[in-house]
Amino acid sequence: MASINIGGENAGDAFYRYKMPRLKARIEGRGNGIKTNVENNVDIAKALERPPECAWGHVLKYFGCELGAQTKFERESGNSIVNGAHDPKRLAELLEGFIKKYVQCYSCNNPETVVKVKKENISLKCKACGAVSDVDPRLKLNTFILKNPPDAKLSKAEKKVKKMESERLKGLEGFKEEKKEKKEKKEKKEKKVKKKEGEAPTAESSQAAAEADSSGGSEDEEEVVWMTDTSEAAMAARAAEQLSSATAALVTQGNVEAEREEERRRKKKEEEARKRAEEEEEARKKEVEDLARKKEAEDLARKKEAEEEELAA
Numbered sequence: 001m002a003s004i005n006i007g008g009e010n011a012g013d014a015f016y017r018y019k020m021p022r023l024k025a026r027i028e029g030r031g032n033g034i035k036t037n038v039e040n041n042v043d044i045a046k047a048l049e050r051p052p053e054c055a056w057g058h059v060l061k062y063f064g065c066e067l068g069a070q071t072k073f074e075r076e077s078g079n080s081i082v083n084g085a086h087d088p089k090r091l092a093e094l095l096e097g098f099i100k101k102y103v104q105c106y107s108c109n110n111p112e113t114v115v116k117v118k119k120e121n122i123s124l125k126c127k128a129c130g131a132v133s134d135v136d137p138r139l140k141l142n143t144f145i146l147k148n149p150p151d152a153k154l155s156k157a158e159k160k161v162k163k164m165e166s167e168r169l170k171g172l173e174g175f176k177e178e179k180k181e182k183k184e185k186k187e188k189k190e191k192k193v194k195k196k197e198g199e200a201p202t203a204e205s206s207q208a209a210a211e212a213d214s215s216g217g218s219e220d221e222e223e224v225v226w227m228t229d230t231s232e233a234a235m236a237a238r239a240a241e242q243l244s245s246a247t248a249a250l251v252t253q254g255n256v257e258a259e260r261e262e263e264r265r266r267k268k269k270e271e272e273a274r275k276r277a278e279e280e281e282e283a284r285k286k287e288v289e290d291l292a293r294k295k296e297a298e299d300l301a302r303k304k305e306a307e308e309e310e311l312a313a
């Protein structure tokens, strides 16, 4: 595919190292449905090194803002649509404008910059010279960038994974807290501390320690706590790893462990809830019985009263 230098002023420089594909656009449909498909929008945005939301989202939106047209980016197919028929040459010119305003360092023209969003201000931090260029706050695309900052790198699915992961870890922490308390109580009672030396703590043994409710006597508490921390850190690392690989590779040992522990927690909660419900049911029954007894007594009293009245009459 034909590449061109990034930044029009570099067009004649045969040795310029920053390149991007030449914009390719195709007009599709007709009548009211006529639209322009910027076929290599994704590749262009990648070449401009923008994080996903900023990248194809912002470049495409820029066309929309400048042309007063609706745009649509289809994540699955990568289709980048601008409503209406637009000349590829005009789009290439607009892209040049985007690069000037939102990609190149205002100081040294280097295209390697990072978009920073702080409150209402957008700036470009240059990786080459370190200059921070303030983007003109009146530019039309700014509103969109402020609403879709470049930090929003994670897709919905990735966010979901992250949320699930953090909930799991939260659950796990609570679970461990309980275990630790129990353990501490037990330790106090037994006042027995043995140290097992030469046994390298592994994730497995830490899991076993967390699992085995009754094994408290055989292990030193300090060791247990330490192993718990290790496993926690390992799990956090695993979670981070997963997120950076940014896919649905969900089933790792960390997850399995977390899931297992959460399952146990859930069961315990259910058990408690069931007990509570039973107690409540018991209380309710008693109340009903009490009420019935009270009513009976009242009825009896009323009956007696009526009889007495009858007698008096």
Ligand SMILES: [Zn+2]
Residues within 6 Å of the ligand: 105, 106, 107, 108, 109, 110, 126, 127, 128, 129, 130, 131
């Ligand atoms: Zn610079």
